[in-house]
Amino acid sequence: MILEMKVPSPGESITEVEIATWLVQDGDYVEKDQAIAEVDSDKATLELPAEASGIITLKAEEGDAVAVGQVVCLIDTSATKPEGNAAPAKAETTPTAPVKEEPKATPVKAETYATGSASPAAKKILAEKNIQPSDIVGTGKDGRITKEDAISAVPSMGTPTGGNRGSERTKLSMLRRKVAERLVSAKNETAMLTTFNEANMTPINKLRSQYKDDFKNKHGVGLGFMSFFTLAVVRALKMYPAVNSMIDGNEMISYDFCDISIAVSGPKGLMVPVIRNAENLSFRGVEAEVKRLALRARDGQITVDEMTGGTFTISNGGVFGSMLSTPIINPPQSGILGMHNIIERPIAVDGKVEIHPMMYLALSYDHRIIDGRESVGFLVAIKEALENPVELLMDNNPKKALEL
Numbered sequence: 001m002i003l004e005m006k007v008p009s010p011g012e013s014i015t016e017v018e019i020a021t022w023l024v025q026d027g028d029y030v031e032k033d034q035a036i037a038e039v040d041s042d043k044a045t046l047e048l049p050a051e052a053s054g055i056i057t058l059k060a061e062e063g064d065a066v067a068v069g070q071v072v073c074l075i076d077t078s079a080t081k082p083e084g085n086a087a088p089a090k091a092e093t094t095p096t097a098p099v100k101e102e103p104k105a106t107p108v109k110a111e112t113y114a115t116g117s118a119s120p121a122a123k124k125i126l127a128e129k130n131i132q133p134s135d136i137v138g139t140g141k142d143g144r145i146t147k148e149d150a151i152s153a154v155p156s157m158g159t160p161t162g163g164n165r166g167s168e169r170t171k172l173s174m175l176r177r178k179v180a181e182r183l184v185s186a187k188n189e190t191a192m193l194t195t196f197n198e199a200n201m202t203p204i205n206k207l208r209s210q211y212k213d214d215f216k217n218k219h220g221v222g223l224g225f226m227s228f229f230t231l232a233v234v235r236a237l238k239m240y241p242a243v244n245s246m247i248d249g250n251e252m253i254s255y256d257f258c259d260i261s262i263a264v265s266g267p268k269g270l271m272v273p274v275i276r277n278a279e280n281l282s283f284r285g286v287e288a289e290v291k292r293l294a295l296r297a298r299d300g301q302i303t304v305d306e307m308t309g310g311t312f313t314i315s316n317g318g319v320f321g322s323m324l325s326t327p328i329i330n331p332p333q334s335g336i337l338g339m340h341n342i343i344e345r346p347i348a349v350d351g352k353v354e355i356h357p358m359m360y361l362a363l364s365y366d367h368r369i370i371d372g373r374e375s376v377g378f379l380v381a382i383k384e385a386l387e388n389p390v391e392l393l394m395d396n397n398p399k400k401a402l403e404l
Helices: 120-128 147-152 174-189 202-219 225-239 283-298 372-387
Strands: 002-006 016-022 035-040 045-049 054-058 065-067 071-076 192-200 245-248 251-254 260-266 269-271 312-316 335-339 342-349 352-366
Touching: 016 174, 035 071, 120 147, 192 372, 202 283, 202 352, 202 372, 225 260, 225 283, 225 312, 225 335, 225 372, 260 283, 335 372, 352 372
Parallel strands: 260 312, 312 335
Antiparallel strands: 002 071, 016 035, 016 065, 035 045, 054 071, 192 352, 245 251, 260 269, 335 352, 342 352
């Protein structure tokens, strides 16, 4: 029996995918549920499992765009599994006596301008100009560089000589093309502005140093920065609901829940999975969900549903060493918070100069529905929560908040 394998729908609104990589070859025997291909949609890279066991015949090439429901391969389910994995034996060959090669004459290297042949006077002039003889086309006999050639030679002003100047053209994946399209759309279709602030990370560092071992031993996840930032964002979104809104035509949609998108780096590029109902999560809940989503993104197992939606985004460029940036809004959302690396800097504290671990914060927002008062107030609220987490995020009880 020949089974036609068709492209399943990866998610709502997706009508086309691209064959990124075939994991099997034409004529291979595949087992049921074995991953046979990786397919790119405009939201994620997904594995395509075999629907049955048998001999596979490929009907699409890598890089082909195929519609949902289109046949991409055939599986002959009546074929029997070949025994063993031994490679076919090589044909035996009759040894022959080695053929004695005649010694080849050594070619005589002609002295031309290409070999740097120049008169002594020309060599001296070129050395003073810091010019290599091989860079000059001689006008003398057999291309010899003359004194006049050396005098008229002009030193190179950056023309590359001898370096590798290769190039390679590769097709962008469907995911990368969609990301590019959305980024350009966000720049062109929103009134995007960015406001900045900074946060003293000393209080959070002290809390992490004090409780991180107990937290990990009890919950099996580390106490990172993302839980503090996520809960600080949730608090600020409740204070400034306009930031937790988005435009739909001539209407503004506001949400009473906080689905926080977190930008993570995956093998196929940037992915933005969503922490659902972050307002109901504790520190342990946020850290466990961040770890789960990050691992699934890293292993290429993230699904479209896990990246759909989101009312606000957090992007941590600090893990790559970014000092300051202006993050681009993740449409149709209206705001994104950029975290950056933590640098010890001198700041004024109660009239004295002290060195503290500082982080720059950036909030990019859609000015069409978020005014300057809301944007600045929102970022200040995050700064306040980060600098006073015990009172504002832990209700003055760190052990209870961390479930220790």
